Amino acid sequence: MLRQPFEDGYITISRTRATITYPASFILIGAMNPCPCGYAGSNTHYCTCTSRQILSYQNKLSGPLRDRFDINLFLKPVDFKATSEKETESSKTVRKRVEEARNRQYDRYGREICNSRVSYDLLIKTSPLTAEQQRILHQLSTKKNWSNRRQIKIIRLARTISDLQGSIQINDQSIWEAIKLNRQPVLKRGSISV
Known part of the structure; x- marks a missing residue:
């Protein structure tokens, strides 16, 4: 049910006598535990889940829906004493x-639209990737079995990171940061690798 509004920014409801379309541009923030017990990857508690239980739990969120999230993070507990300093x-x-950054995007596209909503063709036309960036993205997407949607999300996120840094083009650092913000953690009992 969330796929259409995620992609298009509107939702269409069809009934026997009418079809109505409503705007549905929104920001979705989701959170879930890393495993059923909630302690996978913890430094303070022991995870009691098997690898199969962890995988089954994580697969409750479908791949197509997961691909529609711009940023995927694994958060560890925060040490408030260290953070305050x-x-x-x-x-x-x-x-x-x-x-x-928003004003840069409005100027680039000639209207009030951001990187997340602009068409992919216009995004690439105004911010082409270098041959090396394309090669790296292709190599990683083949190795990690990323969908086209995931690759496009990474490019959009890299463009936004570059805008926040004041960069005219998508730089290599932004590509790597976008990849880092979009990785899926591989959880095993008692440990985590991201």
Whole structure:
């Protein structure tokens, strides 16, 4: 049910007497435990799940739906003492960076549309990948068995990261960051590799 609104930004409801289309542009944020017991990859608790149970649990979220998420992260517990000592950007600074990135996108596409909604053809026309970037993406997608949708999501995310950095073209660092933000963790009992 979520596939059409995810892709198109609208939803069509058909009944016997009428078909109605509603706008459905939204941001979906989802969260799930890494395994049934919730402790796979934990440094403080022992996971009691078998590899088969972990795989079965993770497969409850279908591949086609998972491919539609722009960012997939595995989060570890936060050490609040260590975090409070780190220097962080203020919300005002982040907001300014996001507004500048959006304005770059509006200028690039000639209308108020962002990287996530622009057509793939226009995205590639205005921000072509270098031959080396294409080679790396093709090599990784073959090795990891990524769908075309996943590859396009990575390109869109890399373009957005480049916009946030103020870069005119998609740079290599943005490609690697987008790949890192889109990897699926491989969970085994008591350990995690991302």
